[in-house]
Amino acid sequence: MGTYRVAMLPGDGIGGDVLAAARRVLDAVGFKADYQYGDIGWEFWKAEGNPLPDRTVKLLKSTDVCLFGAITSKPKEEAAAELSPTLQGKGYSYASPIVGLRQLFDLHTNLRPCKAYPGNPLNLRDDIDLVVFRENTEGLYAGVEWHPIPDSVRQALRVHPKMKRFDDVSNEDMAISLRLITRKGCQRILRSAFEHAQAYNYKTVTVVEKANVIRETSGLMIREARKMAAEYPGIELWETNIDAMCMWLVKNPQNYGVLVATNLFGDIISDLAAQLVGGLGFAAAGNIGDEYAVFEPTHGSAPKYTGMNKVNPIATIQAARLMLDYLGEREKAAQMERAIARVVVEGKARTYDMGGTTTTTGMADAVIAALK
Ligand code: NAI
Ligand code: MG
Numbered sequence: 001m002g003t004y005r006v007a008m009l010p011g012d013g014i015g016g017d018v019l020a021a022a023r024r025v026l027d028a029v030g031f032k033a034d035y036q037y038g039d040i041g042w043e044f045w046k047a048e049g050n051p052l053p054d055r056t057v058k059l060l061k062s063t064d065v066c067l068f069g070a071i072t073s074k075p076k077e078e079a080a081a082e083l084s085p086t087l088q089g090k091g092y093s094y095a096s097p098i099v100g101l102r103q104l105f106d107l108h109t110n111l112r113p114c115k116a117y118p119g120n121p122l123n124l125r126d127d128i129d130l131v132v133f134r135e136n137t138e139g140l141y142a143g144v145e146w147h148p149i150p151d152s153v154r155q156a157l158r159v160h161p162k163m164k165r166f167d168d169v170s171n172e173d174m175a176i177s178l179r180l181i182t183r184k185g186c187q188r189i190l191r192s193a194f195e196h197a198q199a200y201n202y203k204t205v206t207v208v209e210k211a212n213v214i215r216e217t218s219g220l221m222i223r224e225a226r227k228m229a230a231e232y233p234g235i236e237l238w239e240t241n242i243d244a245m246c247m248w249l250v251k252n253p254q255n256y257g258v259l260v261a262t263n264l265f266g267d268i269i270s271d272l273a274a275q276l277v278g279g280l281g282f283a284a285a286g287n288i289g290d291e292y293a294v295f296e297p298t299h300g301s302a303p304k305y306t307g308m309n310k311v312n313p314i315a316t317i318q319a320a321r322l323m324l325d326y327l328g329e330r331e332k333a334a335q336m337e338r339a340i341a342r343v344v345v346e347g348k349a350r351t352y353d354m355g356g357t358t359t360t361t362g363m364a365d366a367v368i369a370a371l372k
Pocket of ligand 2: 267268270271
């Protein structure tokens with residue numbers, strides 16, 4: 001094992017607390033890394049007009065992988081108002097740095113494992129083991145949107161017979177967000193999902209779309225899924241619609257394994273699946289591309305708990321565990337996961353979200369003790 005170069009981006013609010021907790025667990029499991037801390041988030045937006053400074057992008061490019069805490073993000077008008085007076089009116093506009101990272105590094109796969117650790121009072125049931133693969137760069141989040149609609153776009157859309165119904169709606173009274181899906185985008189996320197199912201012995205991959213109604217985009221995803229499934233004879237492909245899937249996930253979540261979806265549907269089922277197994281204090285994500293990956297808890301900066309040493313660090317410890325898996329440190333990753341499972345089942349250390357009084361550092365101490 002060599003020494004890995006790991007970028008650490010604590011960000012805002014509780015980001016620093018949870019990242020520090022995860023770092024201590026990584027040290028305790030014997031993971032050797034050269035950690036480089038970088039700037040990201042609201043402070044840098046206010047002071048520099050950029051929440052993702054160029055020096056941070058440069059730092060990431062010099063590392064193997066990134067562990068990210070959380071950032072604060074606010075709507076357009078509030079963001080503009082909080083910008084340093086010397087930068088006001090100079091054309092700075094706020095954009096989410098985490099979305100920026102996904103696009104900049106082409107982190108096409110969003111990986112969200114949602115596994116119930118028995119004994120967690122927040123579990124819907126104890127036998128849930130889901131892994132969501134969400135396409136992270138296109139679909140409805142591609143950012144191709146108009147309001148009002150430019151005349152040229154309006155003109156071009158006339159080729160579609162269904163547009164006739166909207167002939168008397170003005171450009172100003174219409175908004176369009178394009179659900180843009182590519183074959184390559186479908187293939188990349190499906191490949192990640194099937195490879196994961198194979199590597200970790202999941203029997204099924206469920207593709208979650210709505211192909212009976214959204215015929216072209218969902219249709220492309222489903223057809224690509226069928227083609228790819230033929231390459232994995234040991235894995236069964238199940239096809240469901242997003243609305244029914246929400247119902248099934250609440251009714252029989254234990255029946256599913258790997259789930260795969262385009263951007264918006266994947267976003268929706270990720271949060272639903274996370275809540276089945278403990279919610280924000282437990283949910284971690286990997287943003288994985290061909291060259292680089294960023295791991296994070298999925299919660300935000302929870303400003304009201306800043307500096308209180310109160311929130312649950314397990315989500316971030318899980319993010320660190322996913323990072324080890326990505327780096328090929330499977331044994332250390334498994335050791336971390338066993339420690340988390342042990343702490344949960346013993347039930348002695350519980351943060352406030354689990355109904356207890358254990359602190360952030362106290363929870364990290366408990367996980368470290370359970371590594372032995
Ligand atoms: P949030 O996730 O920061 O917090 C919502 C609530 O969830 C908290 O008040 C707390 O009760 C609970 N919570 C969050 N993390 C927890 C943890 N580790 N342990 C236990 N409980 C936890 O979401 P909110 O309040 O909507 O947003 C706060 C800020 O974070 C906003 O500026 C938002 O834009 C940003 N945000 C950033 C994200 C990111 O960095 N990836 C993701 C989501 C929100
Ligand atoms: Mg989401």
